[in-house]
Amino acid sequence: xxxxxxxxxxxxxxLKDGDVVxxxxxxxxxxxxxxxxxxxxxxxxxxxxxxxxxEASILNSDWDVFDAGxxxxxxxxxxxxxxxxxxxxxxxxGHVDITVLGALQVDEEGNLANxxxxxxxxxxxxxxIDLVTCAKKVIVAMEHFGxxxxxxxxxxxxxxxxxxxxxxxxxxxxLIEVTKEGLVLREIAEGFTIKDVQDxxxxxxxxxxxxxxxxxx
Amino acid sequence: MSKVMSLQxxxxxxxxxxxxxxxxxGPKGYPGRLMRALLKDSTAKDLLFALNAPExxxxxxxEKLLQTRSRGxxxxxxxxxxxxxxxxxxxxxxxxxxxxxAERLRAGGVGIPAFYTPVGIGTMVEEGKPTLExxxxxxxxxxxxxxxxxxxxxxxxxxxxxxxxxxxxxTFGALMPAAAxxxxxxxxxxxxxxxxxxxxxxxxxxxIDAIVKVGG
Numbered sequence: 001x002x003x004x005x006x007x008x009x010x011x012x013x014x015l016k017d018g019d020v021v022x023x024x025x026x027x028x029x030x031x032x033x034x035x036x037x038x039x040x041x042x043x044x045x046x047x048x049x050x051x052x053x054x055e056a057s058i059l060n061s062d063w064d065v066f067d068a069g070x071x072x073x074x075x076x077x078x079x080x081x082x083x084x085x086x087x088x089x090x091x092x093x094g095h096v097d098i099t100v101l102g103a104l105q106v107d108e109e110g111n112l113a114n115x116x117x118x119x120x121x122x123x124x125x126x127x128x129i130d131l132v133t134c135a136k137k138v139i140v141a142m143e144h145f146g147x148x149x150x151x152x153x154x155x156x157x158x159x160x161x162x163x164x165x166x167x168x169x170x171x172x173x174x175l176i177e178v179t180k181e182g183l184v185l186r187e188i189a190e191g192f193t194i195k196d197v198q199d200x201x202x203x204x205x206x207x208x209x210x211x212x213x214x215x216x217x
Numbered sequence: 218m219s220k221v222m223s224l225q226x227x228x229x230x231x232x233x234x235x236x237x238x239x240x241x242x243g244p245k246g247y248p249g250r251l252m253r254a255l256l257k258d259s260t261a262k263d264l265l266f267a268l269n270a271p272e273x274x275x276x277x278x279x280e281k282l283l284q285t286r287s288r289g290x291x292x293x294x295x296x297x298x299x300x301x302x303x304x305x306x307x308x309x310x311x312x313x314x315x316x317x318x319a320e321r322l323r324a325g326g327v328g329i330p331a332f333y334t335p336v337g338i339g340t341m342v343e344e345g346k347p348t349l350e351x352x353x354x355x356x357x358x359x360x361x362x363x364x365x366x367x368x369x370x371x372x373x374x375x376x377x378x379x380x381x382x383x384x385x386x387x388t389f390g391a392l393m394p395a396a397a398x399x400x401x402x403x404x405x406x407x408x409x410x411x412x413x414x415x416x417x418x419x420x421x422x423x424x425i426d427a428i429v430k431v432g433g
Contacts, residue, residue, distance in 0.1 A: 047242050130315060
């Protein structure tokens with residue numbers, strides 16, 4: 001098992017005071033637990049809420065308040081509700097600063113595939129295509145290597161969610177920046193070498209002079 | 218003339234071949250009683266359904282309708298729905314990005330026949346659609362969705378049809394009545410005209426044609 005919380009903690013360090021942030025289902029939702037001290041960010045649920053707080057249990061929840069994954073949720077003071085057209089107006093209008101979501105595949109051009117495995121019944125897009133196309137910064141948070149196959153590829157083979165949309169890839173082993181030149185290895189988690197990371201990455205990583213150690217504290 | 222009617226009378230307006238817009242998202246906002254009435258008290262067939270996601274646990278009646286009386290499904294997310302799987306296999310599923318779905322509904326209700334959006338460029342969503350370059354960026358054209366009938370759920374409705382959709386219940390239900398020729402709302406709370414604060418009216422009553430009070 002990989003340490004999902006480690007990934008979430010590292011992603012959370014990308015948040016800045018005042019950011020509007022949309023978190024995808026699964027691992028990305030953990031990011032909400034690690035907002036750095038001293039800053040305030042607004043979590044959006046594309047189902048029409050800005051200012052989501054921690055998840056609620058079914059026993060103490062307001063049944064009209066939930067996140068985009070359908071989990072009962074709370075809101076923070078200053079929150080607002082709106083319909084789906086307005087909610088995606090925020091997204092399409094460029095008012096969402098960061099979206100964090102998982103991936104099946106991501107490639108060296110920043111293409112992202114996360115909605116369908118060919119040959120299997122599709123889940124659908126939900127709001128993923130809208131978010132990766134329109135959020136100012138797209139962060140992929142995922143396991144580095146999955147089910148016997150590399151996930152960080154030269155070229156995605158699954159149907160795309162977005163073209164040249166990913167800015168940053170954060171895994172349990174590395175933090176990789178997507179640039180016009182290709183994928184730049186910026187940070188490595190303690191205990192791994194550049195070779196370890198490259199061996200689990202199909203795309204050729206660009207190694208800058210300085211590769212930092214991933215720090216989450 | 219009163220807009221208040223029975224479930225049976227309300228769904229009787231749905232005819233063969235109609236496009237039916239259904240509100241709801243995640244765990245809330247589904248017109249579950251109207252859907253059940255459509256399954257049991259109507260024989261309308263060849264229906265095209267449009268909703269965010271056919272959630273089998275919240276809309277079991279829709280699952281059966283998709284299996285037996287549907288000519289198509291427009292949705293953004295379909296995991297877990299056997300009905301959607303059937304539509305997919307028969308090439309009758311139109312999958313839409315969620316924000317595009319919302320905007321197509323909004324457009325349908327406000328007299329905009331189509332619009333340009335960057336969402337879906339470079340993906341399967343783009344296939345077969347006209348594109349246009351505006352100020353150096355490429356956009357694709359998406360057409361409005363219009364329904365024959367919209368069926369939505371409200372937290373509260375007054376006798377004129379003014380609806381209050383609370384918190385995350387708004388989602389798509391708030392957009393659908395304007396986009397349909399005929400709109401039906403179900404609610405557990407039916408109140409006198411004037412009892413809903415005008416500031417809290419999510420859907421103006423003029424957009425609602427039929428009101429069904431349902432039990433909890």
